[in-house]
Amino acid sequence: xQKSPTDKAVYSRSGIELKSFYTESDIPQEHRSRxxxxxxxxxxxxxxxxxxxxxxxxxxxQLSGFGKPEDENERIKFLLKNGETxxxxxxxxxxxxxxxxxxxxxxxxxxxxxxxxxxxxxxxxDTAICMDGLPIGSSFGHAGxxxxxxAPFALASYWTVAKQRGFDLEKLPGTGQSDFNxxxxxxxxxxxxxxQPGLRFNADIIEFCDRYLPYWVPxxxxxxxxxxxxxxxxxxxxxxxxxxVEYLDEIRRRGSVDLARAARACGxxxxxxxxxxxxxACKMRAARLMWADLLHKxxxxxxxxxxxxxxxxxxxxxxxxxQQPLNNIVRGTLMALGAVFGGVQSxxxxxxxxxxxxxxxxxxxxxxxxxxxxxEETGISxxxxxxxxxxxxETLTAQLAxxxxxxxxEIQKQGGYLAALDSGWLHACASENQYQEFMDMxxxxxxxxxxxxxxxxxxxxxxxxxxxxxxxxxxATQRLKEVLRTRHEAGAASALKQLxxxxxxxxxxxPAMMEAMSAEVTLGEIGDVYRDVxxxxxxxxxx
Amino acid sequence: MGEPTTQTLLKSAVEGxxxxxxxxxxxxxxxxxxxNEIRTSLAGGQATSLVIGITxxxxxxxxxxxxxxxxxxxxxxxxxxxLAVDPSSPFxxxxxxxxxxxxxxxGLGDRVFIRSMASRGESGGLARATSTAIQLLEACGWPLIxxxxxxxxxxxxxxxxxxxxxxxxxxxxxxDTFQANKAGLTEAGDVFVINxxxxxxxxxxxxxxxxxxxxxHSPVPIQIFDTIAVKQDGVESLWQGIKDYLKDxxxxxxxxxxxxxxxxxxxxxxxxxDFDDRISAYWRSDRGGNQVLSxxxxxxxxxxxxxxxxxxxxxxx
Amino acid sequence: xxxxxxxxHWRGPTIVARALRDAGFEVIMIGMANTDDIVTSAVDEDVDxxxxxxxxxxxxxxRSIENVQAVRPGLPIFAGxxxxxxxAKQLEALGVEVYLSAQNICILWMPQSS
Numbered sequence: 001x002q003k004s005p006t007d008k009a010v011y012s013r014s015g016i017e018l019k020s021f022y023t024e025s026d027i028p029q030e031h032r033s034r035x036x037x038x039x040x041x042x043x044x045x046x047x048x049x050x051x052x053x054x055x056x057x058x059x060x061x062q063l064s065g066f067g068k069p070e071d072e073n074e075r076i077k078f079l080l081k082n083g084e085t086x087x088x089x090x091x092x093x094x095x096x097x098x099x100x101x102x103x104x105x106x107x108x109x110x111x112x113x114x115x116x117x118x119x120x121x122x123x124x125x126d127t128a129i130c131m132d133g134l135p136i137g138s139s140f141g142h143a144g145x146x147x148x149x150x151a152p153f154a155l156a157s158y159w160t161v162a163k164q165r166g167f168d169l170e171k172l173p174g175t176g177q178s179d180f181n182x183x184x185x186x187x188x189x190x191x192x193x194x195x196q197p198g199l200r201f202n203a204d205i206i207e208f209c210d211r212y213l214p215y216w217v218p219x220x221x222x223x224x225x226x227x228x229x230x231x232x233x234x235x236x237x238x239x240x241x242x243x244x245v246e247y248l249d250e251i252r253r254r255g256s257v258d259l260a261r262a263a264r265a266c267g268x269x270x271x272x273x274x275x276x277x278x279x280x281a282c283k284m285r286a287a288r289l290m291w292a293d294l295l296h297k298x299x300x301x302x303x304x305x306x307x308x309x310x311x312x313x314x315x316x317x318x319x320x321x322x323q324q325p326l327n328n329i330v331r332g333t334l335m336a337l338g339a340v341f342g343g344v345q346s347x348x349x350x351x352x353x354x355x356x357x358x359x360x361x362x363x364x365x366x367x368x369x370x371x372x373x374x375x376e377e378t379g380i381s382x383x384x385x386x387x388x389x390x391x392x393x394e395t396l397t398a399q400l401a402x403x404x405x406x407x408x409x410e411i412q413k414q415g416g417y418l419a420a421l422d423s424g425w426l427h428a429c430a431s432e433n434q435y436q437e438f439m440d441m442x443x444x445x446x447x448x449x450x451x452x453x454x455x456x457x458x459x460x461x462x463x464x465x466x467x468x469x470x471x472x473x474x475x476a477t478q479r480l481k482e483v484l485r486t487r488h489e490a491g492a493a494s495a496l497k498q499l500x501x502x503x504x505x506x507x508x509x510x511p512a513m514m515e516a517m518s519a520e521v522t523l524g525e526i527g528d529v530y531r532d533v534x535x536x537x538x539x540x541x542x543x
Numbered sequence: 544m545g546e547p548t549t550q551t552l553l554k555s556a557v558e559g560x561x562x563x564x565x566x567x568x569x570x571x572x573x574x575x576x577x578x579n580e581i582r583t584s585l586a587g588g589q590a591t592s593l594v595i596g597i598t599x600x601x602x603x604x605x606x607x608x609x610x611x612x613x614x615x616x617x618x619x620x621x622x623x624x625x626l627a628v629d630p631s632s633p634f635x636x637x638x639x640x641x642x643x644x645x646x647x648x649x650g651l652g653d654r655v656f657i658r659s660m661a662s663r664g665e666s667g668g669l670a671r672a673t674s675t676a677i678q679l680l681e682a683c684g685w686p687l688i689x690x691x692x693x694x695x696x697x698x699x700x701x702x703x704x705x706x707x708x709x710x711x712x713x714x715x716x717x718x719d720t721f722q723a724n725k726a727g728l729t730e731a732g733d734v735f736v737i738n739x740x741x742x743x744x745x746x747x748x749x750x751x752x753x754x755x756x757x758x759x760h761s762p763v764p765i766q767i768f769d770t771i772a773v774k775q776d777g778v779e780s781l782w783q784g785i786k787d788y789l790k791d792x793x794x795x796x797x798x799x800x801x802x803x804x805x806x807x808x809x810x811x812x813x814x815x816x817d818f819d820d821r822i823s824a825y826w827r828s829d830r831g832g833n834q835v836l837s838x839x840x841x842x843x844x845x846x847x848x849x850x851x852x853x854x855x856x857x858x859x860x
Numbered sequence: 861x862x863x864x865x866x867x868x869h870w871r872g873p874t875i876v877a878r879a880l881r882d883a884g885f886e887v888i889m890i891g892m893a894n895t896d897d898i899v900t901s902a903v904d905e906d907v908d909x910x911x912x913x914x915x916x917x918x919x920x921x922x923r924s925i926e927n928v929q930a931v932r933p934g935l936p937i938f939a940g941x942x943x944x945x946x947x948a949k950q951l952e953a954l955g956v957e958v959y960l961s962a963q964n965i966c967i968l969w970m971p972q973s974s
Contacts, residue, residue, distance in 0.1 A: 093868070094865075094866040097866070098866060106866065109895060109920075110864070110894065112919035112920055113865050113867075113915075113917050116867075116917055186868075186869075186870075187867070188870060190866055190868075190891070190892040229870075229871060355942065356943075356944050357944045431878065434871055434875055435874075435875055435879070438875045438879070464945050464946050465942075465943075465944025465945060465947070466944075467917065467944060467946075541889060
């Protein structure tokens, strides 16, 4: 929220003008009837279930990963021991996001960076090390594969290891994200498949999970990645649903999966919880409202099991400051509070050292502790939708939904979500906002404690960053050689050939990907097939 | 140790020193005196390099196509230089130049030289210094120069003055969105490309384009190529098509005609620039300033002002 | 402006490039670039300033800085990103000046002469 003199208009982050207080008459007419609905009832803005967190606490779900697969495995076990209730297996960005093996020249040129933001997993042997002893049957696992081109590999390798260990895929819980906002908007890689084959990959994953992994969330649209790239809360909502209809329209076109089941599969999403936590709580409420509305109007779906959006939330990494990093513990707590007020099902809190590095063990532990204190000490779980009925909350919820639909429509005018990515239109929106935010801070219009006001004179280095391990590249190089030397070469070659053939045809690529995993085909070999078959996305650089 | 003189840099650049070439390009962009000096120094040289203009609307994939062409062009010509022009901000004069992002992973090392240029307020699709930059690249032994225009959508005919062959890049659906520019673009092109040919509407675009081209009277057959530059699809055929065009154009004397017109145009530009500079100098001088004020006050006719300008501009330098 | 790493967080360089453009700079974006790309671009474009977005391990950044310095001695280099304090200190020891900007630190390489 902007700091302004009393006579000046005040706006929320979404650009909604705020009154100094609200009364019943401010609640938009069409929203009034909804205010009296109960949590668990359509249109669900009041929450997923009437008993809320009493019957099901939110999942404590922290992003984690670095170094060698065994380093990552150790950290995940540490988090689980400390009370995390799901786990996330991050893959190294250099190799994973790009589908490169460690011997790729672009990776070798940056060998020291390897393993910095996730473990290097180039074949199922690596994945198996990372998964060693993890409670994959009972705990919700994130297999990695946040970037679209990486997802089929990350998922298939996780599933293959699970199968080899005797787990029944029919019962396996988890997700892999495969998010377009990350891939094509927030974290654009050096080279990657274009959006059209990306859409195909995600539809393939949805189909495959529908058939073989009913408890798996096949794709998870992340508003977070759009928001932390600069989109405002209303735009984050609009873009998320514009993305969702792209998936569902494709599934409808294919006609291979029951549309309601596909909608259920796409209804596990994530949002960013930023520091303006009241607006953020309203955003989660508006999201549920919008999803129910969208499914009903566009697809004729109103089954509560489908129309009830499940939300994972991550606190805003970009709001964590470099200066006075311990302040970030407070920021993380407030952002988490907003998410919980919004009734999310799952939550990750950024480490207080987020602006410095990937989380240290201590920062990670604090992120878990913040959530545990909220769950166990504050009593916040006792009552569902504690803010429901507030004039302000209900008004802002309705206004956010309305503004988000406008942005949704604008995206449709651009030719739809994929077209708005391909043309760079969304990047321009995000870039404009982030620049304005930056300038607001530079000018001091937006005060950030410890950054542009209440600064310390002393050294900012009261907390040191965490640098992981330094042998990830060497070990990965050894392991790559080892797998290439000892695998059954003819089997690997034929599996890779089948995968390529399927990529070139209209077939679902996942069965061939599963075969390729069993045959120990490596990540970089798969990436080479993609690059050959699909080419590179033409990144829309704004000039 | 001071900054080396223009002539020292020129000598070293012509001997193949890249950093001297790069420094000279900056100098001609910044200083029209240096630009004139270079032009004059190189004036006697023959226009021997092949200049391929790449033009088309924004987002058509010009940079990507150039990137895809590099492996073919260097196979035929050993070395390739790229000049990529991007728009300057009319407010700050600054610019964001993004072409290298798409172009630099060519893996061809020293055989490729890429230079970004901001338009610095020039209309017409190129920068003021582009023609001199081409002269300089020629003198420094770059046998092939790919010239990418702004692509801000307007008709960019200036590229016709500089390029031996102009390649126009379009996308499916072009006919609907660029109605007004159709004539201009079709007039400018010698070779046409429908890039992103896997998108809907490629057939229609081809038909539209053929329609427009049928009105042209080119002595050489004009071809249309389909490419998907991000996948390298169709790029080899396009390169062959450009070479075929050159051969055909050579056979009917069109190349010679174009080279002559390019040199005439260059000469014309030198004079024009010189003239512009002199007008500016007159305008800023005490005499010119006073004459202008008198004209504005109605004490002097425009005709008299013009005569005074012609009489005094040559004395200023 | 280059990103030395293969991590696709673009927010930092995008903001800085925009701010520089609005201050009248011509900013040549070269994307995720390895050391050779950075050196080639610095030479061929005859730049006045190199901007690096450097995340995490700074070995790659240091290599880029040293290689640019080798071909363009005295060329100023600035950088920013998620730079852990101990790495910032390491850069300080090499003669880099550390400034605190909006959220992340911004460092400026100050070569001996300039």
